[in-house]
Amino acid sequence: xxxxxxxxxxxxxxxxxxxxxxxxxxxxxxxxxxxxxxxxxxxxxxxxxxxxxxxxxxxxxxxxxxxxxxxxxxxxxxxxxxxxxxxxxxxxxxxxxxx
Amino acid sequence: xxxxxxxxxxxxxxxxxxxxxxxxxxxxxxxxxxxxxxxxxxxxxxxxxxxxxxxxxxxxxxxxxxxxxxxxxxxxxxxxxxxxxxxxxxxxxxxxxxxxxxxxxxxxxxxxxxxxxxxxxxxxxxxxxxxxxxxxxxxxxxxxxxxxxxxxxxxxxxxxxxxxxxxxxxxxxxxxxxxxxxxxxxxxxxxxxxxxxxxxxxxxxxxxxxxxxxxxxxxxxxxxxxxxxxxxxxxxxxxxxxxxxxxxxxxxxxxxxxxxxxxxxxxxxxxxxxxxxxxxxxxxxxxxxxxxxxxxxxxxxxxxxxxxxxxxxxxxxxxxxxxxxxxxxxxxxxxxxxxxxxxxxxxxxxxxxxxxxxxxxxxxx
Numbered sequence: 001x002x003x004x005x006x007x008x009x010x011x012x013x014x015x016x017x018x019x020x021x022x023x024x025x026x027x028x029x030x031x032x033x034x035x036x037x038x039x040x041x042x043x044x045x046x047x048x049x050x051x052x053x054x055x056x057x058x059x060x061x062x063x064x065x066x067x068x069x070x071x072x073x074x075x076x077x078x079x080x081x082x083x084x085x086x087x088x089x090x091x092x093x094x095x096x097x098x099x
Numbered sequence: 100x101x102x103x104x105x106x107x108x109x110x111x112x113x114x115x116x117x118x119x120x121x122x123x124x125x126x127x128x129x130x131x132x133x134x135x136x137x138x139x140x141x142x143x144x145x146x147x148x149x150x151x152x153x154x155x156x157x158x159x160x161x162x163x164x165x166x167x168x169x170x171x172x173x174x175x176x177x178x179x180x181x182x183x184x185x186x187x188x189x190x191x192x193x194x195x196x197x198x199x200x201x202x203x204x205x206x207x208x209x210x211x212x213x214x215x216x217x218x219x220x221x222x223x224x225x226x227x228x229x230x231x232x233x234x235x236x237x238x239x240x241x242x243x244x245x246x247x248x249x250x251x252x253x254x255x256x257x258x259x260x261x262x263x264x265x266x267x268x269x270x271x272x273x274x275x276x277x278x279x280x281x282x283x284x285x286x287x288x289x290x291x292x293x294x295x296x297x298x299x300x301x302x303x304x305x306x307x308x309x310x311x312x313x314x315x316x317x318x319x320x321x322x323x324x325x326x327x328x329x330x331x332x333x334x335x336x337x338x339x340x341x342x343x344x345x346x347x348x349x350x351x352x353x354x355x356x357x358x359x360x361x362x363x364x365x366x367x368x369x370x371x372x373x374x375x376x377x378x379x380x381x382x383x384x385x386x387x388x389x390x391x392x393x394x395x396x397x398x399x400x401x402x403x404x405x406x407x408x409x410x411x412x413x414x415x416x417x418x419x420x421x422x423x424x425x426x427x428x429x430x431x432x433x434x435x436x437x438x439x440x441x442x443x444x445x446x447x448x449x450x451x452x453x454x455x456x457x458x459x460x461x462x463x464x
Contacts (some may be wrong), residue, residue, distance in 0.1 A: 001162045001190060001448055002135055002241040002293040006102035017357075018248075027100035034218065037244055037358040046102055048296060048349050051188070051238075051245045052216025055358060056296045056349045058102060063348035066106065066322050069329075070114055 004050035006058060007031070009043050024049055102348070106320030107143075115325035116148035119332055126152035127335050128284045129328060130277070130420050132270060133291035134161030134448025135319050141453040143321045149328065156284070156420035159273050159373065160291050162238045163190045163446035164418060166266045167372040169406035171196035174235050174264055177399050178209045184227060186220040187235040189213040194442045197406055217249035224253070224261035233395045237266045241293040243384060244358035247365040250386070250393050262395040265385055268371050270294050271302045272382035277419060278310045285420065287331035289317040289324065292346035297362075299354025303342045311340045318346040365390050374442060375408060375415025412441035417450050424454040431455060 007024035012035065014020045020035040024047065033047070038054045041047055047054035131137055137157040140146050146155045159165055175196045178185035185201070192202045192213065205211035210230075214220055217234055224232035236246040246267065253261040270291060277283055290303060295316045303314045313334035317327030327345045334340065344350055362384070371383025386394050396402045408415075411429060416422045424430055424443070434440040436452055443449035 001188070001237070001446065002133060002160070002239055002291060003448075004241065004293045004296070006100070008101070027103075034216075034245075034248065036248060037355055037361075039357060048293070050241055050293060052218060053245045053248070055241065055244065055293070055355055059348050063102065065347060066326050066345070067111065069326055070111075070118055073118065 002050065004048045004055060006046050006048050007033075008046050009035075009041060009054075012043055022047075022054065024054070103320065106318070106322045108322065112145075112148065112321050112325055115322065115329060119153070119325070119329050120150045122329075122336055123150045123152060123332055124336055126154070127286050127332060128154045128156060129287045129289060129331050130156045130158045130285040131289040131317070131324070132158040132160040132274065133289075133294070133319075134164065134446065134450070135293070136160070136289060136291070136317065136324055137450050138448050138453050139319055139321060139324060141457045145321055145324055148325070153328070153332065155328075157417070157423075157450040158277070158288075158420060159376065159418040160239070160270065160294075161418075161443070161446050161448040161450075162242070162266070162268060163194060164414060164442040164449045165268060165373040165376065166191070166194065166237055166442065167374045167406075168197060168408055169372070169404060170264070170266050171200075172406050173396060173401045173404055174201060175199055175204055176401060176404075177233050177264065177395060178204050178211050179207075180231070180399070182229075182231050184210045184212060184223060184230045184232045185235070186212045186214045186223065186232060188237060190446050190448075191235055191237055193439065193445045195439055195445070217245045218252065221249050221253050221256070221258055221261055224258045225256070228260060230260060231398075232261050234261070234263050235266065236263045239268060239270055239291070239294050240298045240362075241291075241296065243267050243362045243366065244297060244355070247361045250365050250390050251361060253393060254390060259392075262393050262398050263386065264395040265366075266371075267366065267384035268373065269368070269382050269384065271306060272379050273373065273376075274303075274314075275306060276376070276379045276382070278306070278312065280419070282421070285312070287313040287335055288315070289327045289331065290314050290342075292316060292318045292323070292350060295344075295346065295350045295354065297355050297358050299352050300342050300344060300350065301352060301354075307340050307342050313340050314342045316342070316344045316346050316350050318349070373418070375412070375418050377415075414441035414443040414451070417443050424451040425458070427451070
């Protein structure tokens with residue numbers, strides 16, 4: 001029910017923020033979507049579309065975090081291990097929690 | 100497709116599973132809130148990648164499933180009227196009411212239409228001025244902005260033959276209801292990513308603090324869900340209970356402000372009945388006074404109708420994570436997607452339907 005699919009805006013119709021519509025490309029399938037809730041979105045942006053409405057513009061930088069998270073954890077545990085060897089008592093490195 | 104395929108990488112999924120196994124020391128019970136996540140977990144067998152000491156229980160996050168019987172009966176009553184064109188998302192058509200479902204009413208001659216967007220219902224109303232067009236507004240916070248826009252446009256364009264049967268529910272009060280139950284087993288939540296796309300996650304911060312549960316806003320693809328589980332387990336093992344955002348490519352802390360503004364313009368927070376669960380205070384949306392003329396229940400004089408739930412369907416226990424779908428005695432025998440006893444067997448996101456489709460035999464985990 002809350003299914004929402006990412007697609008790329010290929011064209012935009014209208015200037016009124018409340019009725020602005022976009023043509024969105026979902027892997028080759030084109031569909032109209034309301035852009036009323038993504039006033040910042042432009043042609044070329046990826047948006048998440050739910051029941052005919054774009055509800056979020058995808059953040060390209062944030063989108064890669066899932067691929068880097070394990071490496072970050074690995075670096076962190078190496079850091080912790082070397083800290084444990086070098087210092088006593090071991091310091092607990094501050095970790096980025098709110099991502 | 101970009102932003103989908105790369106989140107289904109099997110090798111990285113296995114790496115996530117290994118990392119989860121590496122850091123897990125004690126047994127933990129997590130609940131994924133959203134039916135879309137349940138579907139992905141069962142479809143991709145993600146729970147089977149996890150250590151046996153981690154239990155995923157499936158939450159109430161399927162709006163179709165929690166729509167109470169009495170609203171389905173109201174929908175059937177309205178749809179059966181000769182002057183009505185009844186519009187709904189496809190998921191609702193086979194949800195059983197007391198005596199029938201929308202599909203059988205349609206087969207009997209009622210004008211029931213499946214639409215893609217709520218705005219389509221407003222267009223139908225404009226194109227058919229002699230008909231009463233009613234939209235069955237079902238959904239969580241994700242869908243509420245779309246429904247709100249339909250009503251807002253209907254008022255702006257003075258479309259008088261459009262009305263809304265509202266069945267909108269809100270997620271945070273349901274999470275609190277689950278956490279407040281005396282036999283609650285849930286120790287951490289994967290919060291529903293698309294609900295948070297609209298609402299942000301500020302509402303979850305006091306819940307995480309009050310009940311000492313980690314809450315991780317999580318997406319819907321296999322890597323999203325595995326990362327969400329990993330972040331929950333990291334917090335649990337360290338004794339932390341904060342809100343984290345795994346789905347940051349789509350979700351910000353404050354959410355979608357323009358969408359929230361339109362929800363507030365059209366709707367107000369009211370108590371709502373959840374199918375199989377009962378009434379939860381402040382857990383739903385009803386139309387604001389300025390939009391009350393669009394309320395189908397008053398327009399068709401059905402506001403007082405009250406129906407009790409049947410006893411055989413145990414969807415209430417499934418929706419609260421107290422039993423797995425295949426632990427219900429009716430599962431796969433007296434209750435199947437062709438002949439469902441309850442909505443959890445009908446909706447594509449219902450836990451019972453997901454188990455029936457992908458996991459007919461009980462899994463010994």
